[in-house]
Amino acid sequence: MTRVCEIALRGAGGEPISFARTVYSHGCAHLAPASVSSPPLRYRRTFRIDGRIVDVTMRERSRKLLVETDAPLRRRQIGKLEAAAARMFRFDADLSPFYALVETDDTLAWAASGAGRILASPSVFEDVIKTICTTNCAWSATIRMTQALAALGEGAFPEPGRLAATDERWFGEVARMGYRGAYVLKIARAVANGELDLERLRDARRRCDAEVEESLLALPGIGPYGAAHVMQLLGRHRALVLDSWTRPKYLVVSGRKRAADSTIRRSFARYGAYAGLAFWLYLTRDWVDE
């Protein structure tokens, strides 16, 4: 593997980013076209860059993210890879306010040393589609669907245009998406023909959470759970992702017998704009604890 670039593992506020404590969430890192190995921790993923399939490995060395591939890349293409890595680790986000908040916290002080990066997909489009693939089905089905999508993209996640140009029968007969197929196809077509710009949800300092949530809820197949999940990946960490995995997991971690959603929300309300992130870290601590 040839090193193509290295990026300091620091957030926008200069805060450290712990590669080992970068967690994935429902829809992204551990699913095709990506894989995580540990140890040593390595994150592998297949990209399509200028039409070419490129296998990439990401790992940490001396507080830097090494992005490596054997594929010969032009400078501009390396730039695209860097941009993808930046989106995945959200280097543009400043988590230092969150760290200041949990520094003295009983349950989350451990996170202040660089945890809290939730690995996103290179595109919001991919995050949205994958999130739909997590709804109302077993985890094995989610993996099957996303693997089918990656196969369609020859290893990389298919671009909107590719999905839009795919016969609707493929979604049912090959990807076995059931009723989700129509949602995915509809979103892909809207993005491909330009009437929907999901990537714009990323920048938008001017956009408030409520606006982004509204845009996400307007998408077919995205409801309260899906919107909350995608918003985490957009760095909007207030909303808690409440679903049939997080609810029972919360009971296990907290030792409670039962807890209504409102109760869970209340107990994380003290984290304010980071309540959803605090909740996710609380639930996934056993993923990163060495």
Added chain:
DNA sequence: CGTCCAGGTCTAC
């Protein structure tokens, strides 16, 4: 074999 349900959402009241 039928029923239930899994990391929910939509539609119709």
Added chain:
DNA sequence: GGTAGACCTGGACGC
């Protein structure tokens, strides 16, 4: 605005 029922699929169950 809140709440049933339906919804693709395919494992995990009970009978």
